[in-house]
Amino acid sequence: MSTVLDKLRGRLGQSAPRPDGVPKVRGQFAFSSDMFAEGMLWGHMLRSPHPAAAIRSIDVSQALLIPGVRAVITSDDVPGRKTYGLDYPDQPVFAWDVVRFMGEPVAAVAADHPDTARRAAAAIVVDYAPTEPMTDPAAAVDAAPIHPLGNVLHRQWVRCGDPEAVGAVVVEGRYETAMQDQAQMGPESGLAIPGEDGGVDLYIATQWLHIDQEQMAACLALPLEKVRLHLAGVGGAFGAREDLSMQVQICMLALRTGRPVKMVYSREESFLGHVHRHPAVMWYRHHADRDGRLVKVEARIILDGGAYLSTSTAVTMNASCMAPGPYLVHNAVVEAVAVRTNNPPCGAMRGFGSVQACFAHEAQMDKLAAALGMDPVELRLRNVLKQGDSLITGQVLRGTAPVADVIRTCAAAPLPTGGPQTAAELELPGGAGRTAERTRVRRGVGFAVSVKNLMYGGGFDDYSSARCRLEDGVATITCAAVEVGQGFVTLAQQIAREVLGVADVILAPPGTADIGSAGSTSASRQTWMSGGAVQKACFAVRERLFSCTATKYGVSAETLAILDGRVVSLDGQIDIPVFEAAGGEVLEETVEFHHEPTAELDQNGQGDAFVSFAFAAHRAVVDVDLDLGLVRVVDITTSQDVGRVLNPVQLVGQLEGGIAQGVGLAVMEEIVLDHGRVRNPSFTDYVIPTALDMPPVHIAALIEEPEPGSPMGAKGAGEPPMISSVAAVVAAIRNATGLELPRAPVRPQDIALAGASRGPTLASSPNNVEVSQ
Amino acid sequence: MLVFLPVSLEEAFDAFEQCPDAHFLAGGTDFMVEVNFALRRPPAVVCLRRVEELQGWRVEGSEVVLGAGITYTELLAPRLGELLPGLAQASRTVGSPQIRNAGTVGGNLGTASPAGDSLPVLAALDAKIVVASKHGRRSLELADLIVGPKRTTLAPGEVIVEVRVPAALGSQQFLKVGTRNAMVIAVANVALVADWAGRSVRCALGSVGPVVIRAREAEEFISARIDWEGRTPPSDGDLAEFTALVRSAARPIDDHRSTADYRRHSVGVCAERALGRVFSGDNREASERTSWAS
Structure with missing residues (x-):
């Protein structure tokens, strides 16, 4: 019995260990790139070297002559629809007539050896006529279309209140965020195996199996049931795996050759072969009264969508609706436009439109505080959204909105002791390069707050499916929710243990064949949605378990409960282990869980488009080398609105991981483009934080106010850590330097070469909370 | 791809004579990246790690003589670090511990990247670089060895053997x-x-x-x-x-x-x-x- 109780410790609210944790640490976990099938071929993609070019001709004959080459395919070979896309299929499986970004697939090869495939791809002769790439998103709005569907991917207006309203104090700014990459560790990879029925089985690392299946079936001209997807081990995602990568192409190769085909992107190819975070240019004007209450927010946001639509529509919607941040604003005029350019396609990445808007609205709040001579934290507190308030979309906040709590607890946490005078040399800005001169290092503190909508909205019927099967006291959960590292596999087990009182919970491999869609592992939604579906399925099985027991013992099912792995009645007469209660019967239930319906936004951006919102506050402390412009982030303190903590260790992991990506965007991460060409497609040159760049994270408070409508009271926690951490770090650098720094990431030259503008403002440090030590 | 694993310079030279298209490998922290990216596909590689004459270091008079195969990790060790503090500082900035375990001074010189971390220190110390081939040895200044980005004056078959720098200079x-x-x-x-x-x-x-x-x-x-x-x-x-x-x-x-x-x-x-x-x-x-x- 004691062992059962030990296992039951992995229930909701406890730090249940991850089933995949030890294998991943030991290198025993099979990632998608580790797969092997007898007789398999290797696929390789030929990609456009040009950001914009006409294709005059493609000659594959030389490639086919290379021994070991089994197939070469181009757009002509796509059996069904020649395009795909999450929202609208505007992206070619293989480019024909024209290429619109550097790295766009043009052809693919299957060969006996990966090197042969690579050489064969290089032997394909594509006659390109390069054209001038359109790479300036602001200019692209009105420029000649680079795609038949035009250059404006989506335009979202949000208008509320009086557009003529004027405040006593007005601050303006123009802000920019760069193109960030998800930098997931596992490169795109998959294994396609042709089926005897003319269909295909694809083992793939993705974020949403069923949406891949839908898009693939259309391109492959196969019925859905002949395109069977199975989840392969995912090495991180962060949005990079929402769009199709190689799915259609390797299935075509497998179907063409009748043999399994494996493809693994190189790191460089991965950088070229998945979407990135939309770079943004944002103009903001805030009006406030003399007491610091916001009167009006005006914003114009241009998002560079790159060559194809991907999720630009939803990113634009988020950026526009979240444009003012977590503040009550009665009058707003916001326009967000996603634009098509010849830059790499942009789509989903953690934070999804909110990261960009937050960078701007939080800089504006600091500017406003400076203009008013008010403490920036106090200014925020005066304007926070509360339950019952309306967003600028007219939607009333019916869920929890502990914005003031996250701000207060985060701001009240003690600042780190010490300073650049006493820090270990490796921990000064410049780190191992030993460049810092302590007298020229200045400390700064910055504060930022964010709001993120959770789950899919805008009228989309978002749902998840799950099955629970209880047999001999062992629960088996079947759900197509993709584990990308966020911890759903742990949570699903916790839920089953909690509801059914069983110790052993098996998770069936996620796939499209046995169960309906679970929706995407994104938008901070799986804990709520698939967690909700698993819980609902377990509840349904428990109900049947109780009814079996009730019938057998002649008691009312309402008197039964599950306690420590046993079915018990309130009067104490029944007390039997769960595995006995079912009496040998197999109990199985399959359910769908839908969240509350949402509405589409109207032409003024009004409507109840969102399900729920999560809020977070971040306070960053940085040390800045004033002469070299190098930054060391010393500390991040955060409070987050989480609804309910379901797994403390995993929650901390989400907070720390998100902050690492936030620190990255704040001070180093950027896809560098030169006329549409990616200049740094490697981890040598696309730098992400190392242990010396990542500060300790202090969690000031996890605000647990159970969210109505959330099956377990929890709010998704994956995205908020990445949103305001960016704004907080840059605010801290502004505080240290007195510079405006309107762009993320802040590059060393932005500080070191700011020149004359530094002098007079340095001492006053107007932008942020006071440093008191 | 042919791979040679010589244990002496003589064997290394023999290997090169046998395979004049061979590339010398001394750490591989740049070279292997290029191989993995398929930017380079040398028909043969002569690995220098096992070559006895390239190992270790010694003091000769007022000079420290570094075997070209010395790794950054070895340069960080206390005794050598005291004799060549500038080189130790530079070594600490190179890559990760794994890279420092693999990368060598000889490799840094042979790669001749403008960003090579040991190179400014060697230049400031007026280092003498000794190179050798089947046909003999010569000693040259850094500026005479590295003449452009990733360009050296090494003759085919020539191996960087040692680097001579003043001990504990200033x-x-x-x-x-x-x-x-x-x-x-x-x-x-x-x-x-x-x-x-x-x-x-x-x-x-x-x-x-x-x-x-x-x-x-x-x-x-x-x-x-x-x-x-x-x-x-x-x-x-x-x-x-x-x-x-x-x-x-x-x-x-x-x-x-x-x-x-x-x-x-x-x-x-x-x-x-x-x-x-x-x-x-x-x-x-x-x-x-x-x-x-x-």
């Missing part, structure tokens, strides 16, 4: 600017040696030109202005002039890692700080020796 400083706090390719780096006995300052700049640049004018200017007897720090005016001369010696470019303007600016800051540290008593040396090895 005060040595190395500063490296990168876009993150560790494990990063230099945006700019500076090595500075103040030779108290020889009454000269030598300053070499990396990543701000096609090859490592000695800031000769700056060196001559400040060497003449320094109070070598009293060891008092240079005046602010002299420091400013020195910094300006260092900046004017740089020949940086704009690329995806940084801008020419920032590189020029930052070598000035680093050189100024390096010179300042030479006169600041520099008790950081002792306290940080342990941290180099970490």
